[in-house]
Amino acid sequence: MASERKARRAAFTFGDHKVQPGSRASLALELPGQSRYTPLSMPVHIIHGKKDGPTMFISAAIHGDEIGGIEIVRQLLKQKALNRLHGTLICVPVVNVYGFLNHTRYMPDRRDLNRSFPGSEHGSLAARVAHVFKTEILDRADYGIDLHTGANHRTNYPHIRANMEDEETARLARAFNTAVIVNATLRDGSLRGCAVDQGVPVLLYEAGEALRFETLAVSAGVRGILNVLGAVGMIKRTAKRRPHVTVEAETSHWVRAKRSGLIRNPIALGSHVEKGDRLAHLSDWLGDEESDIRATKEGVVIGRTNLPIVNEGDALFHVAEFDNAEKAGRTVERFASSLEGLGEGDYVDPVVAEE
Template identity: 40%
Template sequence: MSKQRRKKLPIDSWGDESVDRGEKKNILLKAGETFTGVEVLLPLMVWRGMEDGPVLGITAAVHGDEINGTGAIRSLIQEPPFELKRGTLILVPVVNVLGFERHSRYTPDRRDLNRTFPGSKNGSLTGRLAHLIMKEVVGRCDYLVDLHTAAVRRTNFPNVRANMDDADCERLAEVFGAEVIVNNTGPEGSLRHEACQAGCPTIILEAGEALKVEPSVQGITQRGLIHIMSELDMIDVSDDLRPDTSPHQMIVQSSSWVRASNGGFLKFHVAPGDTVDKGQPLATNTGLLGGEIETIVSPCQGIVLGMTTMPAVSPGDPILHIALPDTRKQFRSLEKSVDGLEEDTLENQVRDHLATNITVVDHIELDEDEIEIKESDEA
């Protein structure tokens, strides 16, 4: 459960800047300095409705190269498809401005910002940025949605990660409407974990690739954010705006990475969002001249949560991330629902778009004596 919160900072006062009801204001916070002593500023927008209500923070690019969320937030800033009636939005397109400037996941002092929260006012460069975010953003929010992508050379099928034992996190995660919710508290030092510890219920979305703004991922993201704002009674949703919801939702407690046993070049047989059965071929590993080295099969039933977009692999490289249903019945229900998706649904669009990042060839069938299932571990 979220811990008891300290007193929140006021939403109408940001240093020398004030934000009135019904106003949108751009705020610049000092996030650090370059090696030449020039200030680095963190831009954000504060958007207040005319009526009191909850404060929702939406952040992106805690890892500086994960910019799908940046695109989604910029769309809300530039062309909002709704009128904010109640409460306040704090929109932070790029949290890790220091890494973003360098197209890097990390900060210039080679630290992972998303393992440094809550940070320290007098700590490292990264620690000071984490402290700023905790104080100025998390310190004003009632709820937070943090937008992520896969790491470089990987892609993620859209999934929400949340502590489902926290009633407020559960509420946000379910209403967002992603097909898969991964139930965990997140690693210590991550923005999600530390914001929840500070009493601000927080969920994250993992979707798409680093260094890209992908249209279908933007659609999934915006739909989920509208769901959340509607649930919190911040916006009035008309029939024209009301987004469709996912036809199914699966909460998983665990996931598993599948790794290559040998070096080689992969031909994939599945794509992000596909359901897979135990023993099903996932990829064929070949030499550069086409000789087959191994067929990699699934060690379990589940849904492909993420995968590498780099077909050249070394022994031990992670190639697919599979979310594991609790029961066979849950898996079969998911499989049936995925197979029955209409062609024009947003869920099918994102599957098609993510599959264009890799080459998927037809499924192959193996005899039982050809199947060797290897145990896998976390990437």
């Protein structure tokens, strides 16, 4: 009988809007700090499933020039698997709208938005925007994935940074199924640190370069998010493709320039290096003084500078360290091939690694 039917899921209320079960909506979250002549808002896309389940946020461009996550979100929202979503997905493709419009990492007050959480309703501009995101997005979520790229003029190989000491966070980091996981400490004032304080597991995905869209970074990001959605029961889990093996790094370090000059022939991202291996060639402007930049420890290169001009002390190569770096190197080599042939519509059947 009708009276015995299960009650319909409640609408998801966001500001003055109500998103009905089984529907989606693109909304604008008003931001502080601008005049009435130059209003700004944060774009938010909400998918509210017909069936109960967790609430997850996907955020990108918290650093305004790290735009790779915007393309990941765009492709994610086209996936048919989301039409049968359990729970609620909140996608915020541009968190730092101010920085995005000006092609810069920072807020107009020169503060780093990802060092301003939990924020304050009456603090600096960065603190106020952090407060808006916390109260309107983070406080509603059970899980989160924050999408990043390398900083300006740096490229990162796709990897997850997560607190692997937390059992649930570690489970989701492995489910994301990128090549490398780095057990990363929490930064004061970061979105991830604020989320941990609230008991919300958050993964930080690093891939690509600021102000660029890169195919490998985008493909790995879309697939990884779908894998995590499957792991928490928000979409159907399937295994038509064999899960890629993930390796975990306990720590990482930067190799820095011992003197200023120009670098040539830098080693490729994802390369396995042993202590003493050449990472790049360094010379002065005329080539009178030449030397090699060499690895200080064994590991896998997960980040590097893209600028040939370097100053003494500049961070040049980011190397992740593993118990078995040679095995990790082989894993990274196979990672790119696991994404071959995937396009915008080819992520319908996500793969989740076995626990």
